[in-house]
Amino acid sequence: MKKVGKKSLIGGILALSLILGGTGYAYWTDTLNITTKATTGEFGMKFVDLGLYAQYSDEINTDGAKGWSIVDGIDKGYVESDFFERGTQYNKIAKDGSIEKYKERQKGYSNTEFDAKLKDAAPLKKQVGPYNSANTNGSDRIDIKINEMYPGYAQAFRSDLLNVGSIAAKLGNMKFTVSSKDRDASTVKDMLGIALYMH
Structure with missing residues (x-):
């Protein structure tokens, strides 16, 4: 039988100590991981459904009574409240043929022309009420x-204002810019008005 020397014994004890120490460390420790994913909300307001006045059923009386109208002094003095009504065709300001009919009506009285459009309009990215990317530009x-x-x-125009973002929004400021080719813009601005109806 071979005799074990002191050096071998100390080396064996050290090796055993390291093994047991590693086993004890692994047994008494653990690692916890937290994975975080954060996104920001999207803020977005859009004008939609731009049209001439009387585009909605609550503006037109269906019981035979007359609804509100624009007085123009031509013929009987005003147009009926449903003159331009275009129903739920959201991306036009009036029903087909109605603007041409109005121009014919005003011949001999005035040469006034009007138009309104959503500048750089694009389909909505999400649905808000009846408005969606398939039928509405904003x-x-x-x-x-x-x-x-x-x-x-x-002349009166009407538009809805939608929150197409994911953050609550409150209307705080609207910019109204007027330009004129042949007159001082401030004179023309005094002839225009804005009414804001919040529903």
């Missing part, structure tokens, strides 16, 4: 053009 700017208007002239 924009953050409306361009209205009125040529050869006169004192007393009236």
